[in-house]
Amino acid sequence: MTKPVHKWSAEIELQVQFFDLDPMNVVWHGNYVKYLEQARCALLESIGYNYPDMKASGYMWPIIDMHLRYIGPASFGQTIRARAAIVEWENRLKIDYLITDAHTGKRLTRATTTQVAVSIDTGEMCFVSPPVLFEKLGVKPS
Numbered sequence: 001m002t003k004p005v006h007k008w009s010a011e012i013e014l015q016v017q018f019f020d021l022d023p024m025n026v027v028w029h030g031n032y033v034k035y036l037e038q039a040r041c042a043l044l045e046s047i048g049y050n051y052p053d054m055k056a057s058g059y060m061w062p063i064i065d066m067h068l069r070y071i072g073p074a075s076f077g078q079t080i081r082a083r084a085a086i087v088e089w090e091n092r093l094k095i096d097y098l099i100t101d102a103h104t105g106k107r108l109t110r111a112t113t114t115q116v117a118v119s120i121d122t123g124e125m126c127f128v129s130p131p132v133l134f135e136k137l138g139v140k141p142s
Contacts (some may be wrong), residue, residue: 008137009085010042013102016078026073032109033066036097039084040113043095047086049136057132058120061093065114072108074099080108089137091128092116 014035022028044050054061074080079102088094092114099109117126117133134141 008043008047009083010039010046011081011083012039012042014038014080014082016074016076016080018076021076026075029068029070032068032070032099032111035080035082035099035109036066036068036084036111036113039082039097040095043084043086047136049133055120057130059117059126059130059132060120061115061117063113063115064092066111068109068111070109072106074101074108079103086137087112088114089129089133089139090142093129093133 016027020027020031020034041050044053049057081100081102083098083100085096086093087096093116094112094114097109097111097113098107099111100107117130118124119126128141131141
């Protein structure tokens, strides 16, 4: 389930599956990255700039930095919400994330990712986000 939260954010609900657990019966820390990716895909889809759209526009957007802060564990069968929100876009695409328990709202994980535009044709990193991102966000470049 995908639900828009505000203009440049998206929220999804997931149920923690058995295969995401570690030997301590909580979600293995590396699987949170998968949850972030699912929320980021919902966000990009909501602005009309998903991965196929990026490729068609001539840019790839690799993640160059990721930070996660684990606050509390998620466990089997738990329903969680993962929210992604664009917070910077002019020179890079920075997204903030919050993963919470869907029923109580208790914070489980906070994270950020930073992506930069890279020209598919030249392989060169862009120091300013390309016009297509501003167009998708409905803002004018500074």
